[in-house]
Amino acid sequence: MAAKDGSKMSAAAIAAEKVDGFTRKSVRKAQQRQRRSLSSSQGSSQFRTHGAVPVDLSLSPLPQLMPECVNQQELFTQKLQQCCVLFDFFDSVTDLKSKEVKRATLNELVDYVSTNRGVLVEAAYPDITNMIITNIFRTLPPSDNPDFDPEEDEPTLEASWPHMQLVYEFLLRFLENPDFQPSIAKRYIDQRFVLQLLELFDTEDPRERDFLKTILHRIYGKFLGLRAFIRKQINNIFLRFIYESEHFNGVAELLEILGSIINGFALPLKAEHKQFLMKVLLPLHTAKALVLFHAQLAYCIVQFLEKDPTLTEPVIRGLLKFWPKTCSQKEVMFLGEMEEILDVIEPTQFKKIQEPLFKQISKCVTNPHFQVAERALYLWNNEYILSLIEENIDKILPLMFGSLYRISKEHWNPTIVALVYNVLKTLMEMNGSLFDDLTASYKNDRQRCGTPSRLNNPYPHTLSS
Amino acid sequence: MAGADGDDSLYPIAVLIDELRNEDVQLRLNSIKKLSTIALALGVERTRTELLPFLTDTIYDEDEVLLALAEQLGNFTMLVGGPEYVHCLLPPLESLATVEETVVRDKAVESLRKISQEHSPVDLEVHFEPLVKRLASGDWFTSRTSACGLFSVCYPRVSSTVKAEIRQHFRTLCSDDTPMVRRAAASKLGEFAKVLELDYVKSDIISLFTALASDEQDSVRLLAVEACVSIATLLPQEDLETLVMPTLRQAAEDKSWRVRYMVADKFSELQKAVGPEITKNDLVPAFQNLLKDCEAEVRAAAANKVKEFCENLPEDNREQIIMTHILPCVKELVSDTNQHVKSALASVIMGLSTILGKDNTIEHLLPLFLAQLKDECPEVRLNIISNLDCVNEVIGIRQLSQSLLPAIVELAEDAKWRVRLAIIEYMPLLAGQLGVEFFDEKLNTLCMAWLIDHVYAIREAATCNLMKLVEKFGADWAQNTIVPKVLGMANDPNYLHRMTTLFCINALSDVCGRDITTKQMLPVVLKMSEDQVANVRFNVAKSLQKIGPVLEKITLQNQVKPVLDKLATDKDMDVKYFAHEALSVLELTYPAHD
Numbered sequence A: 001m002a003a004k005d006g007s008k009m010s011a012a013a014i015a016a017e018k019v020d021g022f023t024r025k026s027v028r029k030a031q032q033r034q035r036r037s038l039s040s041s042q043g044s045s046q047f048r049t050h051g052a053v054p055v056d057l058s059l060s061p062l063p064q065l066m067p068e069c070v071n072q073q074e075l076f077t078q079k080l081q082q083c084c085v086l087f088d089f090f091d092s093v094t095d096l097k098s099k100e101v102k103r104a105t106l107n108e109l110v111d112y113v114s115t116n117r118g119v120l121v122e123a124a125y126p127d128i129t130n131m132i133i134t135n136i137f138r139t140l141p142p143s144d145n146p147d148f149d150p151e152e153d154e155p156t157l158e159a160s161w162p163h164m165q166l167v168y169e170f171l172l173r174f175l176e177n178p179d180f181q182p183s184i185a186k187r188y189i190d191q192r193f194v195l196q197l198l199e200l201f202d203t204e205d206p207r208e209r210d211f212l213k214t215i216l217h218r219i220y221g222k223f224l225g226l227r228a229f230i231r232k233q234i235n236n237i238f239l240r241f242i243y244e245s246e247h248f249n250g251v252a253e254l255l256e257i258l259g260s261i262i263n264g265f266a267l268p269l270k271a272e273h274k275q276f277l278m279k280v281l282l283p284l285h286t287a288k289a290l291v292l293f294h295a296q297l298a299y300c301i302v303q304f305l306e307k308d309p310t311l312t313e314p315v316i317r318g319l320l321k322f323w324p325k326t327c328s329q330k331e332v333m334f335l336g337e338m339e340e341i342l343d344v345i346e347p348t349q350f351k352k353i354q355e356p357l358f359k360q361i362s363k364c365v366t367n368p369h370f371q372v373a374e375r376a377l378y379l380w381n382n383e384y385i386l387s388l389i390e391e392n393i394d395k396i397l398p399l400m401f402g403s404l405y406r407i408s409k410e411h412w413n414p415t416i417v418a419l420v421y422n423v424l425k426t427l428m429e430m431n432g433s434l435f436d437d438l439t440a441s442y443k444n445d446r447q448r449c450g451t452p453s454r455l456n457n458p459y460p461h462t463l464s465s
Numbered sequence B: 001m002a003g004a005d006g007d008d009s010l011y012p013i014a015v016l017i018d019e020l021r022n023e024d025v026q027l028r029l030n031s032i033k034k035l036s037t038i039a040l041a042l043g044v045e046r047t048r049t050e051l052l053p054f055l056t057d058t059i060y061d062e063d064e065v066l067l068a069l070a071e072q073l074g075n076f077t078m079l080v081g082g083p084e085y086v087h088c089l090l091p092p093l094e095s096l097a098t099v100e101e102t103v104v105r106d107k108a109v110e111s112l113r114k115i116s117q118e119h120s121p122v123d124l125e126v127h128f129e130p131l132v133k134r135l136a137s138g139d140w141f142t143s144r145t146s147a148c149g150l151f152s153v154c155y156p157r158v159s160s161t162v163k164a165e166i167r168q169h170f171r172t173l174c175s176d177d178t179p180m181v182r183r184a185a186a187s188k189l190g191e192f193a194k195v196l197e198l199d200y201v202k203s204d205i206i207s208l209f210t211a212l213a214s215d216e217q218d219s220v221r222l223l224a225v226e227a228c229v230s231i232a233t234l235l236p237q238e239d240l241e242t243l244v245m246p247t248l249r250q251a252a253e254d255k256s257w258r259v260r261y262m263v264a265d266k267f268s269e270l271q272k273a274v275g276p277e278i279t280k281n282d283l284v285p286a287f288q289n290l291l292k293d294c295e296a297e298v299r300a301a302a303a304n305k306v307k308e309f310c311e312n313l314p315e316d317n318r319e320q321i322i323m324t325h326i327l328p329c330v331k332e333l334v335s336d337t338n339q340h341v342k343s344a345l346a347s348v349i350m351g352l353s354t355i356l357g358k359d360n361t362i363e364h365l366l367p368l369f370l371a372q373l374k375d376e377c378p379e380v381r382l383n384i385i386s387n388l389d390c391v392n393e394v395i396g397i398r399q400l401s402q403s404l405l406p407a408i409v410e411l412a413e414d415a416k417w418r419v420r421l422a423i424i425e426y427m428p429l430l431a432g433q434l435g436v437e438f439f440d441e442k443l444n445t446l447c448m449a450w451l452i453d454h455v456y457a458i459r460e461a462a463t464c465n466l467m468k469l470v471e472k473f474g475a476d477w478a479q480n481t482i483v484p485k486v487l488g489m490a491n492d493p494n495y496l497h498r499m500t501t502l503f504c505i506n507a508l509s510d511v512c513g514r515d516i517t518t519k520q521m522l523p524v525v526l527k528m529s530e531d532q533v534a535n536v537r538f539n540v541a542k543s544l545q546k547i548g549p550v551l552e553k554i555t556l557q558n559q560v561k562p563v564l565d566k567l568a569t570d571k572d573m574d575v576k577y578f579a580h581e582a583l584s585v586l587e588l589t590y591p592a593h594d
Helices: A002-019 A021-038 A046-052 A072-082 A096-115 A124-136 A161-176 A191-200 A206-222 A224-245 A251-263 A271-284 A294-307 A309-321 A328-344 A347-365 A370-381 A383-391 A393-410 A414-430 A432-449 B008-020 B025-033 B035-057 B063-073 B083-096 B102-116 B121-136 B141-148 B151-157 B160-174 B179-195 B198-213 B218-234 B237-243 B245-252 B257-265 B267-291 B296-304 B306-311 B315-334 B339-373 B378-386 B388-395 B398-412 B417-434 B436-450 B456-473 B475-491 B495-528 B534-550 B553-567 B573-585
Strands: none
Touching (some): A096 A161, A124 A191, A191 A206, A206 A224, A206 A251, A224 A251, A224 A271, A224 B179, A251 A294, A271 A294, A271 A309, A294 A328, A309 A328, A328 A383, A347 A383, A347 A393, A370 A383, A383 A393, A383 A414, A393 A414, A393 A432, A414 A432, B025 B035, B035 B063, B083 B121, B102 B121, B102 B141, B141 B160, B151 B160, B151 B179, B160 B179, B160 B198, B198 B245, B218 B245, B218 B267, B237 B245, B237 B267, B245 B257, B245 B267, B257 B296, B267 B315, B296 B306, B306 B339, B315 B339, B339 B378, B339 B388, B378 B398, B388 B417, B417 B456, B436 B456, B475 B495, B495 B534, B495 B553, B534 B553, B534 B573, B553 B573
């Protein structure tokens, strides 16, 4: 009992803290950082290993980099090393000058690698990557809000963003520099580097994830040797997300990258890719937080089907298997995805799955949640789907008729009833005689069974008994 | 299939079997749940030759059905003909152990573990162990993760050559290239170590443990911490320092807070496993560091362990270690910036007083208790109050009463009703420890004020609280202090307060006894039957039903019955209903007409 109350209490307390969470959080973090420097024996993140060493953090500005002068390489290296000093951004008072020096230096470095040719000599690579690794690779802190709901809550932003943003910018310019040599860089940008980069995708800060997305995309493009590895690690992240933790903030970003990767797959598709589709992408639909990445996921699925239409049947069967049973919001998303798939489906493929598919759609139109019913009925607004239905009207009409007819009489929502009338009208125009037959047999069935509508059964009053 | 050939006795079975193929998941599920009935009817022979192959083929189904199937098959040994034939169950379970859905797979592994015990040593080598090997070298990660859970059940009962193979397979999985498999292996490492011969623990397990504990993924490393407990328990003391401690030290200082959290969370187990010497030399400083960790999650986990850790310290210099090493950290935690840390500490800190004794408690702990009693976070204060009994035994609660009272008053008036509810629940305990005088003087007003709280849950808890107080202090006390106040509320203009009077009477009549109930409470209840508000009137009927058993028969006949009869003709439907119910429960319906 006490424990139960305790948890209730903490939930209440968290809710209360949200009101002015910002100030408290910052105060708390600041003090945590102070602790960090006290307990020097523990190496938590990259920040701390440096911060813990009691060195003088003050930086003094170095001379301006001039690409055309001699000794610039040495200066470049010095500046890179200078940028390896990490500052405590929870403490907004100390080291202000040095923070500014580092910011200016980073800015200069970004400029230097993006506007000049010939600055990326082989000797600079280790210092460049070391600076990047030191600044961005770290163990992400525990979420301030254990019940973080990305849809509702404000994400915790990275405190050291003023510097980190520039480091990300620098990494991006470095990768995009025309002189950039993957053959040299692969010694530093290796599997370990990529793995740490992928772990950062779990950050709550959307700005960071956005940079990571572009950067990983560039790395995938430039390092052929890392491609299979990257795909495999993304696989692992997704599988962990699906079957183990249900928590990863960067699923949408990773899917976005995959969307364009899939676009570039050669035909015929490798077994590995098909397995990824069936065993990873389809099960991703079961995630609770589907809404956060559904658009990207549906895009990936459609990409696959456009590449190889023979995958349509297993994919649709897979979606039907994972069809949401209780979550209306997800059901609407599934219907949306189904429309995207039907938009690109080949008529021969359509014939293969029309029966199970329209059984499901028939259930959807009778859904008491009007958004689900509405989304399902909207399929009839799609010209291409309409033509597919028309072609197979003898199969589809019998599957749909009972539900549509019943809904036209019984659904509580007038918009749905109006939509159903339109759909029934369209179907009647497609095959009038079949429609009449079905109407007649439906009425017969009803009379024979004499099933009274549930509405006629008055709800007994509990107290009057 | 089976049974459909006209034999009448098998007809119900034929239906069940048909339902195994029904389109409706629910029907398939029902049928699977009656699988043992089907098998029993078919007999062992046909179960083996027909039912099991059929089930093996239907493996592609809804996860829900598969889960039920996996569970059923674990209890199927007798149905296939006993241990001699138990291996027939392996093919369907093997497929189930490879499916994607974790719960299904876990259940299949559970069933496989169960039936492994029913295999003879020969069958284990001929049928079971090859299955483990197939799973361990499966293409997809699911079969390899399932394999991890099966090594330890067959290892003890196979020949030494097969043992060597099993060790080899386990080693391979520990360095699998998917982290899911490494996690599964790491989580079974301790269990596997327990069935290995000590030499192999030293040679094989330690190197695997070391490797997993320095895995690139923190999710793997933290599972190695769990294994550390089992491994340390298995090894002789003199080997711990060289084989386990380097890894444990490293884990306690891991760069990932999740690993450090795990160390903090398992600290008591680790402490017991490594013994007093290592605890003194290594774990004390490690624990200090965890208490000072930069992440609040880690500090909170460590704070939770403070009492247990101190309790388990070697007695000869326990006090000295606590006073010089632990207490300074604890003092800092009292003013931690994170409320979860403080509240974790508050839930255990009182336990230190029994360990440190009266003098130390008064000198060192009391200031901390007092500070926490004044903490801004109500959870911290509540945790202190809920553990008052520990201190009471050592120094008596009076030492705290000066600070206790303001803390209680503040919690009693907290804006969050859950906080108020929690403190109400401690009131009987506090009353018992503080004594009746103190209570009357300081707390009685509070208890009465809760009766008119605007949240129903609080009013309800307050009535229950009164009952417990009367149990503690006796009926005389009730008559003098609370009954008059409760009855006074019967004239309150707010009908909710009038109803509270009735609810209090419901709760109190039993503990106050017949005399008080008849003489003081009953007249008030009866009078309230004329209330204008129907809710009050039907609660009168309910109250009469409730207190009826406490009253004498004659009182019921002469006083209660007329009122209920009148209520039974009330114009309000609900009042009538409850009046009738009361009349019939109290058996007052027909004797009147006799």
